Amino acid sequence: MERSIGIGLLGAGTVGGTLVSRLIGEVDAIAAKTGLTFDVRKVGVRNLDRDRPFQVTEGLLTDRLVEVIEDPTVELVVEVMGGLDPAGDLILAALDAGKPVVSANKELIAARGPELIAAAERSGVPLLFEAAVGGAIPIIRPLSETLAGEKIDRVVGIVNGTTNFILTKMSEHGTTYIDALGQAQDLGYAEPDPTADVSGEDAAAKAAILASLAFGTWVGIGDVYYEGIEEVTAVDISFAAEFGYAVKLVGVCERTDAGVNARVHPAMIPVEHPLASIRGATNAIFIEGPAIDSLLFAGPGAGGDPTATAVLGDMIDAARETLAGAQVAPRIRFSPGEIIDFSDISTEWYMRLLVDDKPGVLGKIATGFGDAGVSIRSVWQEGGELEASLIVVTHPAAERAQREALSSLRAIDEVIDVGSVIRVLGDGK
Numbered sequence: 212m213e214r215s216i217g218i219g220l221l222g223a224g225t226v227g228g229t230l231v232s233r234l235i236g237e238v239d240a241i242a243a244k245t246g247l248t249f250d251v252r253k254v255g256v257r258n259l260d261r262d263r264p265f266q267v268t269e270g271l272l273t274d275r276l277v278e279v280i281e282d283p284t285v286e287l288v289v290e291v292m293g294g295l296d297p298a299g300d301l302i303l304a305a306l307d308a309g310k311p312v313v314s315a316n317k318e319l320i321a322a323r324g325p326e327l328i329a330a331a332e333r334s335g336v337p338l339l340f341e342a343a344v345g346g347a348i349p350i351i352r353p354l355s356e357t358l359a360g361e362k363i364d365r366v367v368g369i370v371n372g373t374t375n376f377i378l379t380k381m382s383e384h385g386t387t388y389i390d391a392l393g394q395a396q397d398l399g400y401a402e403p404d405p406t407a408d409v410s411g412e413d414a415a416a417k418a419a420i421l422a423s424l425a426f427g428t429w430v431g432i433g434d435v436y437y438e439g440i441e442e443v444t445a446v447d448i449s450f451a452a453e454f455g456y457a458v459k460l461v462g463v464c465e466r467t468d469a470g471v472n473a474r475v476h477p478a479m480i481p482v483e484h485p486l487a488s489i490r491g492a493t494n495a496i497f498i499e500g501p502a503i504d505s506l507l508f509a510g511p512g513a514g515g516d517p518t519a520t521a522v523l524g525d526m527i528d529a530a531r532e533t534l535a536g537a538q539v540a541p542r543i544r545f546s547p548g549e550i551i552d553f554s555d556i557s558t559e560w561y562m563r564l565l566v567d568d569k570p571g572v573l574g575k576i577a578t579g580f581g582d583a584g585v586s587i588r589s590v591w592q593e594g595g596e597l598e599a600s601l602i603v604v605t606h607p608a609a610e611r612a613q614r615e616a617l618s619s620l621r622a623i624d625e626v627i628d629v630g631s632v633i634r635v636l637g638d639g640k
């Protein structure tokens with residue numbers, strides 16, 4: 212026997228539009244597999260006049276978003292509008308009204324996760340957000356359920372499709388940064404304002420969620436240091452390749468005896484690491500723990516269809532739980548824990564300097580590193596006579612020490628420019 216569930220949708224952009232089209236077009240297939248049909252009763256949008264990829268029936272759309280929550284025929288609220296406001300308060304209102312919620316909103320979960328999860332717990336309804344990280348890749352459920360018994364040490368993720376697409380195009384086709392970004396936007400990977408993608412902010416929200424679920428200590432977006440790919444050049448990508456590395460924007464979440472940490476920055480990854488071969492808009496999340504060794508989750512991480520598949524999965528899950536009639540307990544609990552400041556995190560640095568090629572310059576540079584307590588692993592020079600490019604790769608040292616070394620290098624007269632700094636992904640030990 213089939214059961215129909217009344218859906219209230221908040222947002223009908225790339226993901227929401229795709230979702231409604233699929234709920235209509237794939238109704239029989241979904242019903243055959245799950246015994247459920249989803250009947251979209253209300254769609255809350257900001258702009259009533261925009262074209263939609265689905266048939267808009269009388270009374271379906273509203274720009275009074277709260278109507279979506281208040282409609283008594285809406286049994287499940289699906290939020291795909293993004294942003295903090297008004298999505299956060301609408302979700303809270305839905306949960307307080309005892310309605311299960313499915314959200315794809317990484318920014319909101321990373322900012323207000325504990326508050327929303329507590330509201331869901333009070334009402335005994337599910338709050339599911341599989342689509343918030345990694346598009347179609349199942350990762351929220353594996354971290355909070357399948358791997359709940361594993362003491363996860365580290366999660367490293369390529370969690371922004373736009374930047375991975377751009378870096379892949381720059382590396383494989385010599386495409387300029389701007390052209391590659393334009394292509395990512397045309398393909399629907401980038402956020403409406405791509406600054407969030409290229410600055411690392413989008414990945415930071417996802418890293419916050421991954422760290423929180425992996426370690427069971429809440430890591431909010433404000434706890435995540437991030438930097439983007441704006442400074443990465445084709446020259447560095449090709450140097451990296453020569454040295455056996457691929458350049459990727461990664462979210463790194465680590466747990467040590469001192470606490471937990473999450474950060475996002477471009478990183479040089481050894482070509483033999485599974486993440487180095489992740490190309491285009493594909494996302495991948497690499498999880499390490501003592502019993503599992505490592506697991507790799509990979510797949511399409513952006514775009515309407517992949518994200519809509521993750522939302523649909525959550526809708527089916529939430530509908531099943533609701534129909535079972537039980538009070539739903541949260542799938543994850545957070546305990547207090549220490550969050551390690553980024554300046555105390557130890558990494559290896561790759562640095563490309565443009566220097567005057569004169570006697571004694573290398574000595575001054577080595578002293579700059581030495582005085583800051585940073586040990587040099589390798590030095591490579593290209594060019595010469597008047598100016599030379601100097602590539603320095605350090606041993607692991609705390610971020611604050613690396614930065615101190617960087618400032619003293621900048622103060623050396625013969626150092627014309629510090630072109631780039633890219634951290635090297637070590638083995639996390």
Ligand code: HSE
Nearest residue numbers: 371372373400402513
């Ligand atoms: N704009 C994101 C990306 C997708 O490029 O990965 C949604 O988070």
